[in-house]
Amino acid sequence: KNQVEQSPQSLIILEGKNCTLQCNYTVSPFSNLRWYKQDTGRGPVSLTIMTFSENTKSNGRYTATLDADTKQSSLHITASQLSDSASYICVLDNYGQNFVFGPGTRLSVLP
Amino acid sequence: DSGVTQTPKHLITATGQRVTLRCSPRSGDLSVYWYQQSLDQGLQFLIQYYNGEERAKGNILERFSAQQFPDLHSELNLSSLELGDSALYFCASSVQGGVNTEAFFGQGTRLTVV
Numbered sequence: 001k002n003q004v005e006q007s008p009q010s011l012i013i014l015e016g017k018n019c020t021l022q023c024n025y026t027v028s029p030f031s032n033l034r035w036y037k038q039d040t041g042r043g044p045v046s047l048t049i050m051t052f053s054e055n056t057k058s059n060g061r062y063t064a065t066l067d068a069d070t071k072q073s074s075l076h077i078t079a080s081q082l083s084d085s086a087s088y089i090c091v092l093d094n095y096g097q098n099f100v101f102g103p104g105t106r107l108s109v110l111p
Numbered sequence: 112d113s114g115v116t117q118t119p120k121h122l123i124t125a126t127g128q129r130v131t132l133r134c135s136p137r138s139g140d141l142s143v144y145w146y147q148q149s150l151d152q153g154l155q156f157l158i159q160y161y162n163g164e165e166r167a168k169g170n171i172l173e174r175f176s177a178q179q180f181p182d183l184h185s186e187l188n189l190s191s192l193e194l195g196d197s198a199l200y201f202c203a204s205s206v207q208g209g210v211n212t213e214a215f216f217g218q219g220t221r222l223t224v225v
Contacts, residue, residue, distance in 0.1 A: 043113065043201050043216030044154070089154065097167050099144075099156040 003027045004102035006090055012108045017080055021105045023073040023090030034091040035064050035075045080109045115204050115217035123223045129190040132220045136183055136204030143185040145177055149198035160185055192224045
């Protein structure tokens with residue numbers, strides 16, 4: 001069983017709509033949970049970093065939440081743009097000793 | 112542009128060969144991370160160096176090795192290459208490499224083993 005699972009695997013939405021991506025994890029303990037955006041063939045770009053004690057972190061139109069009790073995190077994207085089309089990856093950082101990546105959600109924003 | 116430079120961008124080599132991937136971190140960053148991204152396994156953490164010393168090790172094969180030099184650039188050496196080693200190899204750097212430190216990724220080296 002993967003330590004970090006993401007859903008949905010892929011998602012198609014229309015420009016301007018909101019969407020929420022999910023991340024479920026079993027990694028424990030961990031120091032922080034990160035969300036990355038990765039355009040095809042390019043390096044990931046950090047969106048948010050939340051420590052295990054934080055519940056929410058925003059970066060512009062991106063808002064990440066963390067529920068340590070249910071071991072779930074979500075990334076909410078508001079007013080989507082065509083440039084949001086990318087893979088979104090959830091990562092658990094085990095105090096810098098290891099980084100466990102989720103498989104990603106592939107988001108396509110259509111005009 | 113993240114400021115992290117990886118060379119080469121593309122590399123094609125035969126099975127059994129050895130290659131070296133190079134990473135120059137952002138100016139001022141002391142920590143370098145290496146990751147492998149293959150189609151069937153997603154991103155995997157390989158190894159981290161901080162100021163020349165190995166700090167953390169992930170799923171790195173014994174055929175792979177890395178080092179960080181005094182000028183802080185890093186190299187990832189892949190030997191006895193197999194078809195399954197074909198992947199994108201990313202390097203990332205951060206200021207200190209401690210917990211909660213943001214890491215900046217390079218554009219990757221695409222390795223194809225034929």
